[in-house]
Amino acid sequence: xxxxxxxxxxxxxxxxxxxxxxxxxxxxxxxxxxxxxxxxxxxxxxxxxxxxxxxxxxxxxxxxxxxxxxxxxxxxxxxxxxxxxxxxxxxxxxxxxxxxxxxxxxxxxxxxxxxxxxxxxxxxxxxxxxxxxxxxxxxxxxxxxxxxxxxxxxxxxxxxxxxxxxxxxxxxxxxxxxxxxxxxxxxxxxxxxxxxxxxxxxxxxxxxxxxxxxxxxxxxxxxxxxxxxxxxxxxxxxxxxxxxxxxxxxxxxxxxxxxxxxxxxxxxxxxxxxxxxxxxxxxxxxxxxxxxxxxxxxxxxxxxxxxxxxxxxxxxx
Amino acid sequence: xxxxxxxxxxxxxxxxxxxxxxxxxxxxxxxxxxxxxxxxxxxxxxxxxxxxxxxxxxxxxxxxxxxxxxxxxxxxxxxxxxxxxxxxxxxxxxxxxxxxxxxxxxxxxxxxxxxxxxxxxxxxxxxxxxxxxxxxxxxxxxxxxxxxxxxxxxxxxxxxxxxxxxxxxxxxxxxxxxxxxxxxxxxxxxxxxxxxxxxxxxxxxxxxxxxxxxxxxxxxxxxxxxxxxxxxxxxxxxxxxxxxxxxxxxxxxxxxxxxxxxxxxxxxxxxxxxxxxxxxxxxxxxxxxxxxxxxxxxxxxxxxxxxxxxxxxxxxx
Numbered sequence: 001x002x003x004x005x006x007x008x009x010x011x012x013x014x015x016x017x018x019x020x021x022x023x024x025x026x027x028x029x030x031x032x033x034x035x036x037x038x039x040x041x042x043x044x045x046x047x048x049x050x051x052x053x054x055x056x057x058x059x060x061x062x063x064x065x066x067x068x069x070x071x072x073x074x075x076x077x078x079x080x081x082x083x084x085x086x087x088x089x090x091x092x093x094x095x096x097x098x099x100x101x102x103x104x105x106x107x108x109x110x111x112x113x114x115x116x117x118x119x120x121x122x123x124x125x126x127x128x129x130x131x132x133x134x135x136x137x138x139x140x141x142x143x144x145x146x147x148x149x150x151x152x153x154x155x156x157x158x159x160x161x162x163x164x165x166x167x168x169x170x171x172x173x174x175x176x177x178x179x180x181x182x183x184x185x186x187x188x189x190x191x192x193x194x195x196x197x198x199x200x201x202x203x204x205x206x207x208x209x210x211x212x213x214x215x216x217x218x219x220x221x222x223x224x225x226x227x228x229x230x231x232x233x234x235x236x237x238x239x240x241x242x243x244x245x246x247x248x249x250x251x252x253x254x255x256x257x258x259x260x261x262x263x264x265x266x267x268x269x270x271x272x273x274x275x276x277x278x279x280x281x282x283x284x285x286x287x288x289x290x291x292x293x294x295x296x297x298x299x300x301x302x303x304x305x306x307x308x309x310x311x312x313x314x315x316x317x
Numbered sequence: 318x319x320x321x322x323x324x325x326x327x328x329x330x331x332x333x334x335x336x337x338x339x340x341x342x343x344x345x346x347x348x349x350x351x352x353x354x355x356x357x358x359x360x361x362x363x364x365x366x367x368x369x370x371x372x373x374x375x376x377x378x379x380x381x382x383x384x385x386x387x388x389x390x391x392x393x394x395x396x397x398x399x400x401x402x403x404x405x406x407x408x409x410x411x412x413x414x415x416x417x418x419x420x421x422x423x424x425x426x427x428x429x430x431x432x433x434x435x436x437x438x439x440x441x442x443x444x445x446x447x448x449x450x451x452x453x454x455x456x457x458x459x460x461x462x463x464x465x466x467x468x469x470x471x472x473x474x475x476x477x478x479x480x481x482x483x484x485x486x487x488x489x490x491x492x493x494x495x496x497x498x499x500x501x502x503x504x505x506x507x508x509x510x511x512x513x514x515x516x517x518x519x520x521x522x523x524x525x526x527x528x529x530x531x532x533x534x535x536x537x538x539x540x541x542x543x544x545x546x547x548x549x550x551x552x553x554x555x556x557x558x559x560x561x562x563x564x565x566x567x568x569x570x571x572x573x574x575x576x577x578x579x580x581x582x583x584x585x586x587x588x589x590x591x592x593x594x595x596x597x598x599x600x601x602x603x604x605x606x607x608x609x610x611x612x613x614x615x616x617x618x619x620x621x622x623x624x625x626x627x628x629x630x631x632x633x634x
Contacts, residue, residue: 042359042420074389078413082438084420092409096395103359103401121399 002308003182003220004030004192005131007201008048009065009235010227011194012055013294015126017304018192019056020297025125030056031179033196034111034130035138035167035204038150040088041079043098044105047150048201049115049130050097057122065235068093087155112176129178131205137168138204149200158237161244165199170207180210188220190311195227195292197238198257199245212261221263221314223307225292226251229268234293252278255285264314266307268292286314319625320499320537321347321509322448324518325365326382326552327544328511329372330611334621335509336373336443337614345443347373348496350513351428352455352484352521355467357405358396360415361422364467365518366432366447367414374439382552385410404472429493446495448522454485455521466517475554478561482516487524497527505537507628512544512609514555515574516562523578532578538631540581540624542609543568547587551610569595572602581631583624585609603631 002022004015015030022028030052037046047066054060054068061067071091080086090098097118104114110133119128138149142160152160182188196202206212215222228251233239239249247253251267255278258265264286267274275287290306293299319339321332332347339345347369354363364383371377371385378384388408397403407415414435421431427450436445455466459477469477499505513519523529532539545568550556556566564570568584572595575582581603584591592604607623610616 041416042423043416068395072389072391072409074409075392075413075416078385078410079417082413082417082435084413084417092389092391093395095412096392096399096401099358099360099392100396100399100401106359118399 001027001029001182001185001187002190002192002311003188004028004194005196005202005205006030006048006052006194007033007196008036008051010294011048011196011201012052012060012065013300014192014194014225014304014307015052016055016297017294017300017302018308019126020301021304021308022126026127028126029178029182030126030128031131031176031182031205032128033201033204034132035136035200035207036149036153037135038137038148040150041085041090042102044102045088045098046101046111046115046130049128050094052128053097053115053119053122053124056124056126056128057119059122067091088150112178127178129176131179131211132173132176132208134169134173136170136173136204136208138200139166139168141166153200158240162199162241163244165203167204167207170204171209173208175208175210175214180214183214183218188218189315190220190308191215191218191222192307192311193222193224193258193262195225195234197227197233197236197241198254199238199241200236202258206261215261221311222261223264223266223311223314224255224258224262225303225307226254226265226267226271228254229292230270250274252281255282255287259285264288264310266290266292266310318344318346318499318502318504319507319509319628320505321345321511322513322519322522323347323365323369323511324350324513325353325368327611328365328513328518329369329377329382330617331509331511331542331621331624332369332443333372333614334611334617334619335625337618338621338625339443342442343444346495346499347443347445348448348493348499348522349445350518350521351447351449352453352517352524353466353470354452355454355465357467358402358407359419361419362405362415363418363428363432363447366445367411369445370414370432370436370439370441373441373443373445374436376439384408405467406471429495444495446493448496448528449490449493449525451486451490453487453490453521453525455517456483456485458483470517475557479516479558480561482520484521484524487521488526490525492525492527492531497531500531500535505535506632507537507625508532508535508539509624509628510539510541510575510579512542512551514544514550514553514558515571516555516558517553519575529578538580538628539578540583540628540631541571541575541579542583542620542624543571543585543588545571546585546609567591569598572599572604576602581605581627583607583609583627
């Protein structure tokens with residue numbers, strides 16, 4: 001089996017590629033960041049879980065990467081008339097996910113259980129789990145003070161300069177049962193750190209106690225895929241945040257950040273000149289180049305196949 | 318000022334007529350049954366308040382009488398895919414009302430405050446208040462056991478035979494501030510008991526402690542309008558319930574039921590033969606005939622004008 005660690009859009013795309021590339025899609029478990037989760041209008045909203053769920057069920061909006069294809073916005077228009085908060089875009093169909101999840105969780109179901117059931121009902125052939133069933137909330141320390149993640153990300157469109165990030169609740173959070181079981185599973189053949197934002201999507205997962213140690217100790221190869229291509233983020237604010245934190249916006253920074261966890265690192269062919277430098281700087285890390293920009297299903301599957309082949313090679317070496 | 322007591326569709330129509338017929342619409346306060354309210358999918362749903370609010374803002378669906386005109390159902394379709402409860406029809410736009418109300422009430426606002434604000438934002442020119450800010454829940458005792466109101470009304474389509482009705486929470490409920498103030502207002506010129514279901518819509522209002530006594534003691538004339546025309550309910554299960562409770566399905570039964578409260582009673586011209594009998598049986602009650610079936614805005618306004626003229630005549634007699 002293969003374990004993928006993912007945040008939102010970029011991670012979901014590679015997870016979709018892995019699901020397509022694996023002979024039996026139930027061999028894939030995608031563990032998803034929940035640091036973006038928040039309570040909004042009384043609803044429990046899990047943006048990354050939903051992006052992964054919608055992408056892996058083939059329902060994601062291909063233009064935005066998030067939300068559902070063919071979505072309508074009648075609820076949000078009516079909410080605005082009533083003076084409700086409409087800065088977070090909740091589509092009519094998407095809203096069913098939030099209402100049903102909130103309702104079930106209030107009745108006592110865990111986020112893991114709700115996620116597994118909703119994903120199955122949407123037709124996702126692989127498995128999806130949150131990193132934890134305990135609430136972890138990313139807080140962005142900015143030049144304008146501390147902002148809850150969605151305030152920073154959606155309401156303020158990532159404009160305030162990031163000084164630091166905190167993951168509230170992380171110290172007391174436990175890994176989800178599926179996540180913990182996967183890392184202890186002798187049939188685990190590889191862990192893929194998807195090309196998600198290292199600060200906003202992967203770090204919250206790594207902040208859950210036990211995750212770093214279990215990944216480092218895991219006998220299966222751990223392979224990271226760079227979300228930075230040619231010094232830019234494919235999507236989102238990763239490169240901007242790197243500049244604000246005073247580090248080089250480059251695949252090299254990403255590799256160094258994960259150095260204690262990774263056996264292999266995939267960077268875009270654009271960045272092939274960086275490969276020998278990374279291998280020499282980070283002893284023991286193997287680097288491979290692939291076309292990492294995923295424009296459609298074929299790109300996803302091709303990148304996934306390359307990453308899986310790399311993991312296999314690392315396993316056999 | 319005029320105080321109207323209303324349940325759902327029939328009551329909302331006459332309230333709309335009163336709003337149109339009064340020179341200054343803010344002279345009208347419509348106090349609405351909340352016995353139909355329930356918690357569904359974690360949302361606070363107030364069907365009668367919403368029907369009144371949508372009707373008085375000109376947004377009601379003219380075919381059904383409830384819900385919004387031009388409504389769409391994408392949320393409900395998506396909820397069904399997720400295995401959520403879809404027997405109660407929640408439209409995409411209507412849902413904004415429930416989500417926003419629930420969110421504000423959880424934050425501590427009263428139902429009265431939320432209702433007043435939502436109605437104003439929807440453009441309702443008159444005032445609307447719940448009968449109480451405390452929860453009252455109608456329970457229908459049937460041949461198949463006790464059913465919460467919406468289970469009986471929507472899910473079971475009023476099929477089980479009614480044996481009795483209970484209004485849970487009513488003994489501890491307090492009249493809403495607007496309701497109590499209206500009945501104590503020296504400028505009150507009339508109370509109109511709208512043609513709503515006596516058992517399901519008006520009785521819960523009358524079950525709130527103090528309402529019966531204050532209505533009976535009120536110096537302004539109290540005028541009831543029969544929801545039963547020619548032995549049938551214009552809409553809904555009133556006549557069916559009367560048969561199940563072993564009483565005659567007739568305007569006469571309605572008049573007798575409210576006898577301690579009413580100064581005047583309006584029945585449909587179809588039932589004019591009943592007028593002398595009711596006046597002789599119920600000493601002191603004055604009866605007037607009007608075309609009570611409201612097919613459109615003109616009918617509503619005409620009936621309202623007739624009812625207001627009747628109240629004026631009673632006041633001056």
